[in-house]
Amino acid sequence: MASKALLGAISTAQSIFFDFDGPVCEVFAGIPASEVARSLVDVMREFDPKLSKEMEGMDFMDALRISPQAGLNALRAVEDRLIEAELAAVKVAGEPTPGVVASLEAARASGRAVAIVSNNSSQCVREFLTNHDLTSLVQEIVGRPAYEPHRMKPSPYSLLVSAARLGVAPERCTLVGDSVSDVEAAIAAEAMSIGYANRAGKEQSLARAGADAVIGSMDTLADALRESPVV
Structure with missing residues (x-):
């Protein structure tokens, strides 16, 4: 059974946004x-x-x-x-983060739109999704705006662009991210956020930043999405 906080972070979400580096894969696992x-x-x-x-x-x-x-x-x-x-x-990044494929599938099966919003380039996101046959599970990709680093998270820019493209109000979107800047971007966009604590000590920093829920496993997110169809 998913926690009340986690279900609350997704219960009204029409779209689930995933940060890329961390929640989807470890981009620099093979190259330092x-x-x-x-x-x-x-x-x-x-x-x-x-x-x-x-x-x-x-x-x-x-x-x-x-x-x-x-x-x-x-x-x-x-x-x-x-x-x-x-x-x-x-x-050379290796396989997707454990549980993320199940999360992407559960998000789509629950009736939600799925987007990747990242400070990494959209080119590298597309390359990874293509290499791992995941493109059909993601409807929108908003990567780092070209030559505009000031628009990277914690700016809400990528979230607002993704929400507009999907035709979903930002407050009906939830971002899953592993950094404080992800949480700050979600707050600035008036979206919900789920902190993914993939390293020791992140639970506290993500919670202090204002994440609506914090998880330690992407499988936990998949289970919650299966429990909570979009309303």
Whole structure:
């Protein structure tokens, strides 16, 4: 039996949004994220050596966020390199997150629309879904807006775009994500959120951020969706 909080987070949802890296797969399971971050530093060094120094040691998404400081050409070069890395990574990322296929199937079977909303590129999301025969379970993909890192989550942009494309009011959507930025984006969009605690200690941080429910397994979500058809 699913918890009251989890059922409450999905009972009125006409659409379930899934973050990509974590809930659907571990994008950089085969290629270290630190290696990707270093490659972005190398690209930036050609445009702005001082900014490249600032990027050293940063998470690659944070590095992308500050790259516009070096101008549009630098931003384009950094993001293009990141897309290349993401496409290479999903080819060796391994299998989908345990329970996510069952969750996607249960969401569709319950009468809900399904979307992927991600800070990763839409190209890499599509590549992974195609490689694992999952495209039929996902109706919409809204990835990182090209050359607009300020629109990445925690901005609600990707959620609002996905809701509009699906013709669903944001408040009738629920985002499943494994980061505080996912929860913050859902709150900003006035959507519901389910925190996926796939690492020790995440339960507390996701709950503190305001997640409507927190789960430790995607199978838990699948079971809840089977219990709760859309109303």
